[in-house]
Amino acid sequence: xxxxxxxxxxKQMAWNTGGAFFILLLPLLIFxxxxxxxxxxxxxxxxxxxxxxxxxxxxxxxxxxxxxxxTLVVTFLLVLVIDIQTDWITTVGFRLFLSVIAxxxxxxxxxxxxxxxxxxxxxxxxxxxxxxxxxxxxxxxxSFPGPSQSSQPFVLHLILDEYAAPEALDSTFxxxxxxxxxxxxxxxxxxxxxxxxxxxxxxDTNESIPNTLNRGLIEIPDGxxxxxxxxxxxxxQNQWFDRLEKLGYDLHVIQPNFIDFIGPDHNVQSSTDYHLxxxxxxxxxxxxxxxxxxxxxxTYFRLSWFLGMFRDGYxxxxxxxxxxxxxxxxxxxxxxxxxPLSTMRALDNLTGMLENAQPGQAVFAxxxxxxYPYTFNSDCSLKPESSSWLExxxxxxxxxxxxxxxxxxxxxxxxxxxxxxxxxxxSLFETLKKSGVWNNAVVVLHGDHGSRLNRIQPFxxxxxxxxxxxxxxxxxTLVAVKLPAVPGKIDRxxxxxxxxxxxxxxxxxxxWPPLPYVAEKEILDQPFVLLNDRDNExxxxxxxxxxxxxxxxKQ
Numbered sequence: 001x002x003x004x005x006x007x008x009x010x011k012q013m014a015w016n017t018g019g020a021f022f023i024l025l026l027p028l029l030i031f032x033x034x035x036x037x038x039x040x041x042x043x044x045x046x047x048x049x050x051x052x053x054x055x056x057x058x059x060x061x062x063x064x065x066x067x068x069x070x071t072l073v074v075t076f077l078l079v080l081v082i083d084i085q086t087d088w089i090t091t092v093g094f095r096l097f098l099s100v101i102a103x104x105x106x107x108x109x110x111x112x113x114x115x116x117x118x119x120x121x122x123x124x125x126x127x128x129x130x131x132x133x134x135x136x137x138x139x140x141x142x143s144f145p146g147p148s149q150s151s152q153p154f155v156l157h158l159i160l161d162e163y164a165a166p167e168a169l170d171s172t173f174x175x176x177x178x179x180x181x182x183x184x185x186x187x188x189x190x191x192x193x194x195x196x197x198x199x200x201x202x203x204d205t206n207e208s209i210p211n212t213l214n215r216g217l218i219e220i221p222d223g224x225x226x227x228x229x230x231x232x233x234x235x236x237q238n239q240w241f242d243r244l245e246k247l248g249y250d251l252h253v254i255q256p257n258f259i260d261f262i263g264p265d266h267n268v269q270s271s272t273d274y275h276l277x278x279x280x281x282x283x284x285x286x287x288x289x290x291x292x293x294x295x296x297x298x299t300y301f302r303l304s305w306f307l308g309m310f311r312d313g314y315x316x317x318x319x320x321x322x323x324x325x326x327x328x329x330x331x332x333x334x335x336x337x338x339x340p341l342s343t344m345r346a347l348d349n350l351t352g353m354l355e356n357a358q359p360g361q362a363v364f365a366x367x368x369x370x371x372y373p374y375t376f377n378s379d380c381s382l383k384p385e386s387s388s389w390l391e392x393x394x395x396x397x398x399x400x401x402x403x404x405x406x407x408x409x410x411x412x413x414x415x416x417x418x419x420x421x422x423x424x425x426x427s428l429f430e431t432l433k434k435s436g437v438w439n440n441a442v443v444v445l446h447g448d449h450g451s452r453l454n455r456i457q458p459f460x461x462x463x464x465x466x467x468x469x470x471x472x473x474x475x476x477t478l479v480a481v482k483l484p485a486v487p488g489k490i491d492r493x494x495x496x497x498x499x500x501x502x503x504x505x506x507x508x509x510x511x512w513p514p515l516p517y518v519a520e521k522e523i524l525d526q527p528f529v530l531l532n533d534r535d536n537e538x539x540x541x542x543x544x545x546x547x548x549x550x551x552x553x554k555q
Contacts, residue, residue: 015115016070017059022122023077024051027084029129031300035278036134043282043292050297062115070114071107078103083304090305137280138346142252142270144353150248150360153484153513154437156444157240157364159209160421160478162371162392163447167196167492168476169418170469171549173411179418180549186422187480188488190429192443193516196490197555198479199543200449200497201529203458208448209259209366212498213240215506219530219538234260239506241266244362247512254350254365256342261364269361274346276368281341285382295386337391339368340375340417341382344424351428357435369421374413380420392452402455414451440484442513444505446497447477460531460539468544468551475529476546484513492555493519494527494545 028051032039058077062070079099083089089096110117166183174180180196187194201217202208210224211217214237222229224237238261244251250269255261256276262268279299282292301307317323350365357363372392375383383389390413394406402410425445432438454473456462466474479497481504482488504514527543547553 012115013059013063015119016062017055019074019115019118019122020058020062020077021052021055022119022126023074023081024055026122026126026129027081027303028300029126030085031303033129033132033134035275036137036280037283037296039130041283042289043296046289046293047296047300067111071104071111074107074114074118075100075104078107080304080306083306084300085303087305096306137275137278137342138272138349139274140270140272142268144252144270145356145358145361146250146252146269150250152247152249152360154357154359154432154441155244155249155362156354156432156441157362158443158445159366160370160445160447161205161366161368162449162452163369163418163421163445163478164451164473165196165198165447165476165478165546166194167548168199168450168472168546169415169549170411170472170551173408174415174549177548179415182419183422183478184490186426187445188490190482191486191488192445192480192482193486193489193491195479195481195493195495195500195517197492197494197546198446198477198497198500199475199494199527199529200447200477201475201543203449203452203474203529203532204534205448206259207530207532208497210235210237212446212448212501213238213261213506215239215502217498217530219540221532221534221536221538232257232260234263236263238263238266240501241364243506243508246508248360249362250360252353252361252363254346254363254367256339256346256366256368258368259366261366272346272349274342276339276342277337278342279338281338281345284345285341287382287384287386291384291386337373338375339371340373343368343371344376344380347424347428351424351431354428354431355435357432357437359437359440369424370414370417372410372414372417374410374417376417376420378416378419378423380423397455399457400455401457402453404455407453407455410453411451414453441482442484443482444501445478445480446501447479450474450476458531459533460537460541461533463531463539463541468546471529471541471544472546472551475543481517483516486516491517491519492547494555495519496527 028047032044037044058073062073065072082099089099107114166180169180171177184194184196200208202211206222206225206229218224224235225233241251241261241263245267251266252269253262253271255271256274258276262271279296282295301311347367347369354363373389375389377383390410392410393401394403397403397406429438432441450473452474454470456466456470458466458470458474477497479500500517504517527545528540529543530538531541532538544552545554547555
């Protein structure tokens, strides 16, 4: 005989599972839409299936726990949604307590038909999210090549984030200076003057780039940022752009959502903004479906402080003696950064755009290559397992960035990513050559700081603890300049990026195109960098020399 209660139990289970599913589904849909990741991709569908299995588990808990259990589960899920969707909950503190009280009270007030209300509300929100337009990961305004009528030499300015000076590559890992020699020969053969021993005076991008694009130095933390630096902030003072406009150039800008170089007074012909750390950059790669799904789920979970607390706890356990004895699988510690993938797409788009390069145009691009994580092999093939995409620092070494072991693990990967970057630059230069503007072009490429594979954080309080290799890793940076009718050469002057750029490009009284750089003796005699605690203090420290990958070695 059939149990008369079975249809009721099944119905309750369905409502409870549906409620849990739609609560969990909404933030995941928002995540996919925000990252412009199609909902019909295999990785998306697998994620939804995993979500359904999790919802069935919570639905069973809600059914078994009766009214109290249902209220507790729904409260937990609603707090989890708040945690995923906002940065409001950051500790086990008042904000978490307030969220639990608010969501618990709401769940208790709706207890009689709680599951039905949840399905109705979150289901409607989910449908609305599905039909809304995705957030584009690349936004282009204006047109290229544009209507330029000027005969000024074409200008290309590339900031290659985290690209070290060739002679600052540690010879311990760059055996026989192989990569260093490749870099110098590559740029020299393309008629660049490559400053093989250049250095930046700043360790942080948000200090280095503004001080490079403007005359003089601001020696206070966040000196160019009125309301402290934050991602996406506008650089309102940009004397380099000012000068290009005075010279009659049409400005075209390619930039990530890190610093907006286009101030309110700049007349830019076209601009392309690309998002850096987005799962959208996984589209079109040859990663396996399993690997993509793993990355997506991991990135999504990292939005939650609450889940992160459990993840970090498991990570500590897995790496402990007990975890080793139990053979617990190690978690993926690579983070959720995809800058090189997004940048590679932007670089491909830039190369295609430059097929139509013309005199009178100035193209400025900030590219996060060879910046970590180290996702590419030297031939630009993508490493198939994201667990090998190491960042430039090891979180297990905090407050230090690295120890000797983690630095040794990362350095060969960094060298390979430099070689990949040069492969892409070679294609870009060939494109400019085919467009007919190369011979008369002004091209400047530079980094913003060193490899940053240093071990000690370069704070003023740590200055006396840093050996010369630390300074080389932190500050030795690429500078390469191509000028019309100037043959390529290697300049081994020990000179700062800031001095080179200011002398060549930022003085209205200097000729255009610029004359070749000549180092001033007083600059060579007084090398210094600025250690910055990122809060209150910026302090000058002598910059030790480096030569052929050996710190402290003079030319």
